Amino acid sequence: MSTLDEVLTRARSLVGRWEDEDCGTVTVKDFCRYAAALNDADYIDRAREREATGAPVEAPALFLAATMSWEDGPPERELRPDGLAARESPCTEGLPVRQVHGGQTVRLLRAPVAGSRVTASRAVTSAERKQGRSGPFVLLGLTTRFTTADGTELTAVDETIVVMEAIDSPGTP
Amino acid sequence: MNPPVAGDLCPPQRYTHSTVQLFRFSAVSWNSHRIHYDAEFAASEGFPDVVVQSTLHGETLTRYALAWAGPNSLLETVSWRNRTTAVAGEPLTWTGTVRTVEGARVSLEVAVLKADGTPCVTGTVQLALV
Numbered sequence: 098m099s100t101l102d103e104v105l106t107r108a109r110s111l112v113g114r115w116e117d118e119d120c121g122t123v124t125v126k127d128f129c130r131y132a133a134a135l136n137d138a139d140y141i142d143r144a145r146e147r148e149a150t151g152a153p154v155e156a157p158a159l160f161l162a163a164t165m166s167w168e169d170g171p172p173e174r175e176l177r178p179d180g181l182a183a184r185e186s187p188c189t190e191g192l193p194v195r196q197v198h199g200g201q202t203v204r205l206l207r208a209p210v211a212g213s214r215v216t217a218s219r220a221v222t223s224a225e226r227k228q229g230r231s232g233p234f235v236l237l238g239l240t241t242r243f244t245t246a247d248g249t250e251l252t253a254v255d256e257t258i259v260v261m262e263a264i265d266s267p268g269t270p
Numbered sequence: 271m272n273p274p275v276a277g278d279l280c281p282p283q284r285y286t287h288s289t290v291q292l293f294r295f296s297a298v299s300w301n302s303h304r305i306h307y308d309a310e311f312a313a314s315e316g317f318p319d320v321v322v323q324s325t326l327h328g329e330t331l332t333r334y335a336l337a338w339a340g341p342n343s344l345l346e347t348v349s350w351r352n353r354t355t356a357v358a359g360e361p362l363t364w365t366g367t368v369r370t371v372e373g374a375r376v377s378l379e380v381a382v383l384k385a386d387g388t389p390c391v392t393g394t395v396q397l398a399l400v
Contacts (some may be wrong), residue, residue, distance in 0.1 A: 198352055202349035
């Protein structure tokens, strides 16, 4: 079985199986550091002013969607050679692959507010073998739903991941 | 700003992402994929330098759309497809065109273009004008 066939088989066995991940309680500092990485000093000023007056502080719009993982770890020794953790690279553990994001659709339903505890529920939704200009690949579809403890849905993300054979893999064109 | 109508062109925005920004965005989004901060590794996967994160493109698509629409706009949905990679230091241009206006909802076709006009990312942003 080829590497991509193995990815496909693993992915199809996971389709529809939802897993929950505790994102913890999101804080103003989390939001501000995220904004700082975007060079958004205005957001930081506004957020800290609102915090000082006791007003609710909303996260930057794509804060939840852009965060790749909410795990505590893993330590470096458990990462794949490309730096990804198993959670961030579903269906590829131990396989010589490279991967990139295909795209995303993000729906903002309600802004997360600092102090909220958030859960991310995620599932593989599809897995298809495709042929591109640079060779075959597997297109994985994933869906993540972010909710608060009372079940309020905050953000919904549908994304695709393109999984290809590693460049030095025997099956690579 | 005058009320938007379908076909309006947003002023293009030119920018680059620095290697420091890519590193900080990877750190803050807990994204340890080496193509985003390890140039040697990125080269081993066929990229000329460290690669701009897909989610950072999503932020750019959204932020320039919101800046164009003004302070009374809210993001409802953003959707994008990655066409080709962009790397640190590369001159990029954000473009936007009003696709539809339905009441207080405005939908924009947006893109991030390379210097030669090749799209890195294309997508749509839907905003609510409140």
